[in-house]
Amino acid sequence: MNKWLRRSLIAVVTLIVIGAAGLALGAYLGDRKTQRHVDVTVSAVAVPSDAASLERGRYLFSSRGCAECHxxxxxxxxxxxxxxxxxxxxxxxxxxxxxxVAAYSTVDWVRTLRHGVKPNGQPVFIMPSEDYNRLTDADVGALIAYAKQLAAATGNGLVAKVPALVKTLYAAGLIQDAAEKIDHRLASAAPVPAAVSAEHGAYVANMCIGCHGAHLSGGKVPGGPPDWPPAANLTPGDGSVMARYTNGDQFVAMLRSGKRPDGSAINTAMPFASLGALNDVDAQALYLHLKALPPVAVGNR
Known part of the structure; x- marks a missing residue:
């Protein structure tokens, strides 16, 4: 083996070793980050028991992603x-x-839902609590009430296999958990009348933040599987998909079917089980809100 080739081989092997060591360290730091303590001030909400509130909780559980994941x-x-x-x-x-959640108090439920923090003070790692942070007190209470009356089923805790690279990016802050994204100082959201209006649509659109970003302009979903496509730009800015939908009925049909107006299928990374459960008022209001957003270029999440 000539001297140049030998040196090149040594350099390549050295880079591989350094890269592997870096990922191992990053994965370790990522695991440590999930065990940090996050201090938040949490206020309890009223947990109702009447039939109308339980039905509201069932609707939220089905349409806001809870059933999709759990x-x-x-x-x-x-x-x-x-x-x-x-x-x-x-x-x-x-x-x-x-x-x-067997030992959860009402405050524990609120802490997890609104703040992305478990009862022991550690952050939830994958749950998109930023989607639920702006739920009203009444909706948080209804959601808790419904979850607490679910029939007993056998399961276990979170089981997650996460690549070392994802953990490294998380440790470096390039991927954030919900507790990092949420402004924990915000007061509870004020109720908005349920109506086919852009204002109510803004309330519904909170469910889109986890994947499409706080500005709803989409881009690569941080921490998502490598084969997930970038989230679509839901604003009217460059790269927007909203131009496909010239009226609310087309948009609602997409939520129900998982297909664009031209009949082509949208990637199933989109939570169509939840989106399809949105009632007509919420779905039409969401359309109005997205159409009224200020334009943001795709990827400026």
């Missing part, structure tokens, strides 16, 4: 599996064996 029975389900290096099975939030 399953309709709350027992937990695998909702990410790229067949390679990443898989996530959500925890059991029913009252059955293996439940992670």
């Amino acid at each position: 399953g309709a029975n709350g027992a937990g389900r695998e909702f990410i599996n790229d067949g390679k290096s990443m898989s996530v099975k959500s925890p059991n939030i029913s009252t059955g064996p293996g439940s992670v």
Whole structure:
């Protein structure tokens, strides 16, 4: 082996070793970050028991992503599996064996839902609590009430297989958990009358933040599986998909079917089980809000 080739080989092997060591350190730091303590001030909400509130809670559970991740029975389900290096099975939030919420007080539920922080002060790692932070007190209470009356089902805690690179990016702050994204100082959201209006649509659109970003301009979903496509730009800015939908009925049909107006299928990374559960008022209001947004270029999340 000539001297140049030998030196090149040594350099390549050295880079590989350094890269592997860096990822190992990054994964370690990422794991440590999930165990940090996050101080938040939490206020309890009223948890109702009347039929109308429980029905509201059922609707929110089905349409705002809870069933999408935890399953309709709350027992937990695998909702990410790229067949390679990443898989996530959500925890059991029913009252059955293996439940992670068995000892939750009302404040514990609020802390997790609104702030992305578990009762022990550690952040939730995958749950998009930023989507629920702006729910009104009444909706938080209704959601808790419904979850607490789910039938007992067997499950366990979070089971997550996360690549070392994702953990490294998380440790570096390039991927954030919900507790980092949320402004914990904000007061509870004021109720908005449910109507086909852009104002109510803004309330519904909170469910889109986790994937499409706070500005709803989309781009690569931080921490998502590598095969997930970039989230669409929902604003009228450059790269927007909203030009496809010239009226609210086309938009609602897409939410129900998972297909664009031209009949082409949208990637199933979109949570169509939840989106399809939106009632007509929420879906039409969401359309009006997205159409009224200021333009933001795609990827400026």
